Amino acid sequence: MSLSFDFAPWLCWAMPTIGSVIHFILPKGLGRARYAAVVLFSFIAWIMALLMIFSMPSHGYEELNGFWFSLPKGASVGIGILLDSLSVILANLVAFLSFLILVYSFKYMEGEPGENRYWFFMSLFIGGMLMLILANNFIFFFIGWKIVGLCSFGLIGHYYNDDRKYWIGGPPPYPFQKPSRCGLKALLVTTFGDVALLGGIIIIYLYSGTFNFVELYENAGVWLTKMAETPGILTITILLLLAGPFAKSAQFPFHEWLPEAMAGPTPVSALIHAATMVKAGVYLVARVLPIFYFAAWILNPGIQEAMVFFVVVATIGGFTAFLAGTQAMVALELKKALAYSTMSVIGYMMLSLGVAGMSPTALVEGYTSGIFHLINHGIFKAALFLCAGVLIHNSHSIYITEMNFSRKEMKFTWAFMWIASLALIGIPPLSGFWSKDGILLSCLESGQYALFVLAALTVAVTSFYTIRFMGIMFHKGHSEEKGHGGHAGEPSVIMLLPYGILAVLTVGIGLIGPWMKEALAELFSEQFHTIHIISTEHTVHASVSPIAEIIPIAASLTMIAIGAFPAYRAYISHKLKTSEILKRNELLRGLHVFLWNRWYIDAFFNRVFVSSVLASREPTAKYIEGGMDMALNVGIPRLFSSINSNIRKLQTGILSVNMLYILGFMIILIIAFMVLGVL
């Protein structure tokens, strides 16, 4: 006898969505209590997410369907919920983190401009994210997906007045970016992905006749075979489909919006990085992954083209992990360093999901590690950003070099931030260690040694940049001049508690790490059996020899040490003087410039897309449009008037000339009659 909690998922996404307007409805007299109501709605969403755990059916998934609207010729689109391990786990994570972030921002946003707008977008953002996670079909999913993109535009560009103090980038002589422009950049880049994704969804619909995820899984054999009959179609579909998640999750080549997405208030960055938005892309990849796995490994004969999906996801993920990590090594803005690290960690998740399908045995390990890493990253990255909000607020500076905190005055913040940072590095026994180890292991299991090396290198990079920013902020020592900050002490408990809880969770998950991963693996294998028609033999854990199990752990720990050692000497014990090393070594100096300029990718895109469009404006208006305008609106009237005036010249009014006309006319008439044979 189990209680029915069918209402839970509906309320879960509806509550924050409704909550987004609640503070407009409540009387103004309530003051900031109106915003507490918004937080309450998000709290209800979290409770609903918890209830969903209880309504999880034993057979793996449940669908709640509703009619939405009909299409011509009898088809229809439903509005529905799909509950399976993936969606329930993610909904819980998102609802929980969002709630904590909203609690934090209740204090953080006090007295900031545009608070009404802020709460509207935040709550709708959460609603959109939960909608896309819980949706059971592509159209409903896509609506949540687009809402998330739109809200990010509103939130990143929150300080739309572009006052000097909200600029990011720099320090001089490097250029600054203004918040409104950053918001637009995020919107445009992600929308480009959305447009392509919609194309992919439509192609799948044309072959399968459905938008519903479960039906897509169940009929995968039929429609994939049909699609594979024309070579190339599946590849195009995969590429279109992946452009969406890559843009949303800030993966190469669509990653350039994320470093600038921190122009909004800090809780926004926390939400974007930890709970909503960038996780959406990973979710979509995880959602459609079984379909392509099925096509590549289970379908008989297998469809080779489906492997494109895994190859692209794994390579782009691995590459982005490395790319973004290296950029974080030189970042001077705290939030930018964290943003790069998000891209890098998301890259890990993509890598993990990618290698999951590159060998028939790596599925469960790769899939589980990817999602496990997503959970861990959500928790510790939220903690890092919430700490960063306090630090930036206290020091009135966005640059780590201008921050100089005393760990005694802020010992909680200091401790919590170190815990989260160590989890980011992957120090055992914190949560990040287990999932990162799993990712390395699945690279090995699937035989992708090149990707393994890349991932291991990134571990060293991660360890370097994390210790660097922590060291610069908290462990300046006395040798350096006193920067700003340090005077304000710990924040109010409303702000401290959320990231405190997250830090404790990081430790907690770390302690039960191996068991939790095992449990997740079991849940996902079950999900594969039931919905995704992936038979049992594919989800059996490949028996890896104990030595192979040790390799990733050893590699990971070694790489951490390799990265940590120089960072420790340079930024904590101050034995190394980085500025002097840079001065001496030209190669390192060149590398620094290269990394500082983000591998010149941003400059390249600006040159190719932005500048070229701007350059096209004048020629378009002046020559193309102006030319057509002249030809039609001026040319034709002028033609008529010139004909007009020329004909007028014929009428001279002189009798003898007129007689000549008559003579000429008569001659022509006679000739005409003769030709026609009348005369």
Next chain:
Amino acid sequence: MQVPYAMLQVILAPVLVAFLTVFFGKYLGKKLGWVAFGVLAYTSLLMINIGIDLWNGLGPFYEEYRWSTAIFDMKFGFLADGLSLPVALIMNMICAACALYSIHYMEHRIEQLFGKEERGMYTVYFSIYLLFAVGLVGVALSTNLIQMYVFVELALIPSYIMIDLFGYVDRHRIAMMYFIWNHIGAAMFLIGIALAFVGTGSFEITALGNLTNASLGFWVCLFVLIGWLVKMATFGFHVWLPYAHGEHPTSIAAIIATIVGLGNYVIVRLLYGEMLEAFRVFGTPLLILAIITIVYGGFLTLAQDDFKRLYACSTISQTAYSILGIATLTTMGVAGGVFYFLSHILGKCVLFSIAGIVLCQTGIRDMRNLGGLARKMPLTATLCILGSMVLSAFPPLSGFQGEWIMFVGVFQEAGASTGFTVAIVAILATFLTVVYTFWPILKVFFGPLPPSLENVKEAPLSMVLPLFVLMLIAFIMGIYPESVMRLIGPVISSMAP
């Protein structure tokens, strides 16, 4: 509940009021706007009433009146089915909203042009305004080709007079240009009608289906199509539109965006609905023309610095989306195209009105001199974002639903004939819309406020509220697309074999 002569009332009531205004107009002055709104609201309610019956599966409803028996039997009829009614209703509601909007706007404009005491100008404006609205609704409800032509001209002539009297820079020349271009379009349409009459001996729309002569069918299609492509400002025929829409008084510019889109309805009703066989050959050329127009219109819009002209140019590209949907000749494409057209006119009406509000409150049209207005005009800025969301297909507003349904049709057609490349190009082109709708928001509403604009005030509620109502309609269509699909879906499915 069925109202007697409902559709006749929809047409005649505004005409009657338009004539009456001549007598009592000068006593009312700008309050005439409320009279115009009242009568249009009444006719909207009449149509909603019909719509409810249609929703419940009744209908379609016909009203027929004898027009002439002199040489041949000619009827004057109205048809309300699932396709014509939503089109007519939404256009009528837009006209009603713009009537309210015009009160403040025209006060400002008439004062500028004719001085404060010129109350007679309100009479001129609102009487022809009503005739204009009748013209639009009449085109959608007509059952007879001559009747349709009359209504097309009825929509054209008032808008010509309005631009000539109340327009902006160089308005007399542009009014003439607008009139000539549109009249050429209408004349082509009339030639098509005449050719059809040669073949069928009737002016009834339903008689077009009897046109068995294939070559005659081709010519009829060609002339009707060229006529409406001129009016819809597709690439090559578009040069009049940036001027006309840019210099019209904005309340009218918002509505003539509707005339531009109305071509989509006419093409679906006449060519797709009645003579699909003859129309089929035009599918692929029309598809390519639409894509060229979308891309070119997008770049042209990006090249504008003038806030009004910007939205004028975006109409070129947006109208071509619907043409794209219709050109696929698939049920989904056509249904999506019509849906998109409905949602586009809602969004475009709001955006033009925003340009008008900004012009009215600041006196500036050049976007390079604007900035930071969101702080001074938060409601206007919100509306501008909402309108841009409709255009660039952001849920939960209606544009998204129209766009994806339409693109299912586009991919279906492309997959069957030329391969997906064309469809992918088309769907990637929609990215341009986001660029050219959201980039101007940045320039006009965000960033620092220029010192000269410190004293700008938010627009009066009589301008802003009607626009919010339009966005509410777009919102309802977006979250519950069934509200439109249930009406247009079956009609469009029944058109194709």
